[in-house]
Amino acid sequence: xxxxxxxxxxxxxxxxxxxGLGFFFGQQASARAVGDATRAYPGWVRQLPEQRRAELRPxxxxxxxxxxxxxxxxxxxxxxxxxALLAEPFDLAQLDRALDTLNxxxxxxxxxxxxxxxxxxxxxxxxxxxxxxxxxxxxxxxxSKLRARPDKRG
Numbered sequence: 001x002x003x004x005x006x007x008x009x010x011x012x013x014x015x016x017x018x019x020g021l022g023f024f025f026g027q028q029a030s031a032r033a034v035g036d037a038t039r040a041y042p043g044w045v046r047q048l049p050e051q052r053r054a055e056l057r058p059x060x061x062x063x064x065x066x067x068x069x070x071x072x073x074x075x076x077x078x079x080x081x082x083x084a085l086l087a088e089p090f091d092l093a094q095l096d097r098a099l100d101t102l103n104x105x106x107x108x109x110x111x112x113x114x115x116x117x118x119x120x121x122x123x124x125x126x127x128x129x130x131x132x133x134x135x136x137x138x139x140x141x142x143x144s145k146l147r148a149r150p151d152k153r154g
Contacts, residue, residue, distance in 0.1 A: 044135035048128065059123060063116045070109055077102045 045053065045060070081102055084095040121129060 044128070044131040047131055052128070056120070056123060059120055063120070066112070066116075070112065074102075074105055074109065077105050 045056065048056070077098070080098045081095070084091065084098045087094060121132070124132065
């Protein structure tokens with residue numbers, strides 16, 4: 001009887017510990033997932049002082065929030081194009097319509113992203129715009145390095 005009680009107590013203790021660990025790690029993961037909106041942004045934003053990032057954070061969060069449905073819609077339209085490509089019998093008109101719809105969505109997306117970019121840039125100081133310009137140039141330098149050494153491409 002005493003041994004059975006100890007086993008039950010041990011199992012209860014292990015269950016509480018595992019649940020506690022799960023709760024702890026779940027909290028840590030959700031804190032990282034929500035976290036700082038600037039972490040998902042390029043290096044120039046992360047280079048800004050914390051106070052300045054805090055000032056820009058509402059703009060960046062709002063842009064991230066507005067982009068979510070847009071990304072879902074683009075993924076859905078890409079699936080439509082894939083469906084049209086794989087359809088049997090193949091229907092060229094269906095593929096053409098799917099590509100036209102995708103093109104319109106991409107054009108709308110580009111216009112919204114331009115407006116969002118201008119909103120962020122308008123809130124930047126001259127030094128911050130210089131950081132942004134350097135960061136944009138970094139991508140060009142990276143691609144020229146890859147072109148110079150084609151054997152290093154993944």
